[in-house]
Amino acid sequence: EHFVTHVARDGAAPAAMDRTQTLTYQDLHQRALAIASTIVAHRVQRGDVVAHCVGRTVDLPAIVLGTQMAGATMLPLDPNFPVERLAFMLEDSAASLIMTDGSLAKELANDAHTIVDVAEATGSPPLESLPQVAQDTAAYLIYTSGSTGKPNGVLARHDALENFLGSMANRPGFSSDDRLLAVTTASFDISLLELLLPLYSGGSVYVATREQATDARQLQTLIVDLDVTVLQATPATWRLLLAARWSGAPNLRALCGGEAMPHDVAQRLLPLVSELWNMYGPTETTIWSSCKKIEPGFSLITVGQPIANTQFVIMDAAGNATPASVPGELCIGGSGLAAGYLGREQLTADRFVQSVTGARLYRTGDKARFLANGEVQFLGRFDDQVKVRGFRIELGDIENVLQQHESVESAAVYVWSVGSNDQRVVACCLPASGKTLQTHQLRKFLRGLLPDYMIPQHFLTIDAIPLSPSGKINRRALPRPVAVQSSIGEYTPPRNAAEKAIAEIWTALIQPDRPVGCEARFFEIGGHSLLGLEAIFRIEQRLSVSLHPRILYTEDLAGIARQCGDAAAATSSSRPVRLG
Numbered sequence: 001e002h003f004v005t006h007v008a009r010d011g012a013a014p015a016a017m018d019r020t021q022t023l024t025y026q027d028l029h030q031r032a033l034a035i036a037s038t039i040v041a042h043r044v045q046r047g048d049v050v051a052h053c054v055g056r057t058v059d060l061p062a063i064v065l066g067t068q069m070a071g072a073t074m075l076p077l078d079p080n081f082p083v084e085r086l087a088f089m090l091e092d093s094a095a096s097l098i099m100t101d102g103s104l105a106k107e108l109a110n111d112a113h114t115i116v117d118v119a120e121a122t123g124s125p126p127l128e129s130l131p132q133v134a135q136d137t138a139a140y141l142i143y144t145s146g147s148t149g150k151p152n153g154v155l156a157r158h159d160a161l162e163n164f165l166g167s168m169a170n171r172p173g174f175s176s177d178d179r180l181l182a183v184t185t186a187s188f189d190i191s192l193l194e195l196l197l198p199l200y201s202g203g204s205v206y207v208a209t210r211e212q213a214t215d216a217r218q219l220q221t222l223i224v225d226l227d228v229t230v231l232q233a234t235p236a237t238w239r240l241l242l243a244a245r246w247s248g249a250p251n252l253r254a255l256c257g258g259e260a261m262p263h264d265v266a267q268r269l270l271p272l273v274s275e276l277w278n279m280y281g282p283t284e285t286t287i288w289s290s291c292k293k294i295e296p297g298f299s300l301i302t303v304g305q306p307i308a309n310t311q312f313v314i315m316d317a318a319g320n321a322t323p324a325s326v327p328g329e330l331c332i333g334g335s336g337l338a339a340g341y342l343g344r345e346q347l348t349a350d351r352f353v354q355s356v357t358g359a360r361l362y363r364t365g366d367k368a369r370f371l372a373n374g375e376v377q378f379l380g381r382f383d384d385q386v387k388v389r390g391f392r393i394e395l396g397d398i399e400n401v402l403q404q405h406e407s408v409e410s411a412a413v414y415v416w417s418v419g420s421n422d423q424r425v426v427a428c429c430l431p432a433s434g435k436t437l438q439t440h441q442l443r444k445f446l447r448g449l450l451p452d453y454m455i456p457q458h459f460l461t462i463d464a465i466p467l468s469p470s471g472k473i474n475r476r477a478l479p480r481p482v483a484v485q486s487s488i489g490e491y492t493p494p495r496n497a498a499e500k501a502i503a504e505i506w507t508a509l510i511q512p513d514r515p516v517g518c519e520a521r522f523f524e525i526g527g528h529s530l531l532g533l534e535a536i537f538r539i540e541q542r543l544s545v546s547l548h549p550r551i552l553y554t555e556d557l558a559g560i561a562r563q564c565g566d567a568a569a570a571t572s573s574s575r576p577v578r579l580g
Contacts (some may be wrong), residue, residue, distance in 0.1 A: 011026035015028040015198075016205050018056070031059075031121075033123070033125060034122050035069075035121045038121040042096075046137070047093060049141055050072040050095065050099065052075070053079050055205060055210075056186075056208065061196070064195050073140060075093050076479055077186075078186060082450060085151070088110060088549040089151065093153055097116060136159060138339055139156055142188070142283055146394055155297075155339040156339070160336045163309050164286050164307070165196060166200075167310075168288070174203060178198065181205075181228045185408050189286070206226055232255040232256075232274065233254075235259055238256055240405065249273060249274075252273045254273040255291075263301060270294060278302070282392075285362055287309060288307065289332050289336055290307060292375065301428065303375070305376070307336075313355060314330055319353075324369070325371070325372070328367070329382060330367070330378075331353075331362060331363050337362055366382075385413050391454070399412060401450055402429060404449075407431060409432045411427055413425060413427050425454070426456055426460065429459060437461050440540055457527070460479055481526065491515060492519055503515075503516040505539055505542065506557070517557070522557075
């Protein structure tokens with residue numbers, strides 16, 4: 001309804017853009033109506049689940065709007081996720097319709113689902129002819145990492161989403177003059193702020209491609225060329241920009257969330273932007289539940305105070321509210337609460353509870369405390385859920401999948417903090433009887449079942465899983481990466497200046513568990529995306545070339561060195577040659 005108001009008010013204003021096209025509010029409205037018409041034509045009933053699995057184009061906001069207009073519950077799927085994980089979500093959700101751009105149609109096809117190419121969506125019914133949307137029905141279904149090895153589907157309601165957007169439009173604020181750069185994968189709920197808040201407020205959104213969203217240099221160019229005023233990102237993405245020597249944007253409102261904001265990131269970002277906001281909230285309470293503007297001279301970073309119509313309660317183990325300054329479990333109530341977990345009645349009952357006053361609360365599992373000024377300080381977790389580079393991960397999810405491999409008897413996973421900005425996932429595996437673990441085989445197996453951000457950087461072979469007196473995994477007793485477990489193949493020492501330079505850079509950044517040889521691949525010796533950008537910059541400075549980050553995925557050390565040498569020989573000037 002908010003969007004349609006802006007269509008009537010200024011239909012010629014730009015609404016959604018991508019690398020190839022711009023849709024006005026009128027254009028986007030017609031596109032959304034065509035999608036809604038197609039959904040209804042396939043006899044989708046109000047509340048049925050409609051999945052979408054498309055690339056990052058203006059089709060994303062059009063599908064979100066069209067699905068809502070049709071009264072269906074939207075299930076966003078990332079086409080870069082393993083097909084088996086996507087297939088599980090489709091089966092678990094009982095999705096009756098899948099909208100795709102054709103790229104995954106064959107892989108997702110089966111008798112239980114109807115697949116529609118979004119390019120074929122036609123029709124333009126009057127809005128009033130579409131089903132009426134009930135506020136207390138599910139607007140979308142988002143899957144989060146689950147401790148049992150299978151993701152859990154969270155059902156968020158229309159009234160919760162509307163409350164969230166209204167609160168965000170007020171604080172941190174968004175107006176018809178704002179332009180937002182959308183960089184978050186559609187399978188994470190925070191992407192809905194990017195896709196819907198601009199349209200709710202009369203502004204515009206640019207949908208960055210996956211390549212643009214993960215390349216700091218392209219992000220910098222977009223921020224300048226589009227005169228972006230709002231960018232929401234995880235601390236890891238902000239670090240990518242900072243590592244790329246970003247000079248800042250004086251008109252940019254920076255939103256940082258997904259994991260605790262590091263003190264050094266806040267210090268470095270604050271002078272580069274007009275405003276810096278710390279955002280906090282689990283998927284189960286509809287995207288962000290609180291926000292805090294970081295001011296110059298700050299000493300402590302808090303998650304601030306709840307957004308509109310949201311309440312925070314901090315409880316002890318007995319379920320009693322704790323006094324100020326006393327830590328406990330942060331519980332959230334109010335308009336943002338999800339309906340619960342799809343088909344997980346026991347989990348819903350465990351996590352969504354009633355307070356002594358009868359109010360419904362979500363137990364976050366986050367340790368926190370109230371400060372004297374009423375703000376909340378985040379203190380960590382009570383369970384095995386972790387955040388790695390902005391992604392929410394249940395360690396049990398990785399462990400359960402690892403144990404499906406024929407060579408693994410059991411597994412224990414933890415996060416290794418190598419430095420303040422370097423968090424790595426380590427998998428400790430007990431081999432099955434008579435089996436020898438091969439890192440490259442385990443990595444290949446996991447890539448077929450888990451998203452990239454859940455693939456461990458290190459694999460260790462252990463003789464036993466250490467347990468605490470209560471019988472739980474004692475993760476603190478697990479070994480740290482040493483010896484030779486994370487490396488693959490024979491060791492060939494660097495043979496020329498370029499190979500030696502790259503080996504030295506990778507060793508300094510990754511601190512691998514054996515010397516880096518010519519056959520080494522960056523992500524197979526412990527590297528991750530954040531370290532990758534820093535590696536690219538150091539190689540460029542050392543060897544006077546220009547590299548695309550993609551080269552770290554496609555080439556081993558010798559291949560990168562060879563391309564650097566070819567580029568140096570191909571140019572007689574100091575101007576770098578673009579590689580990769």
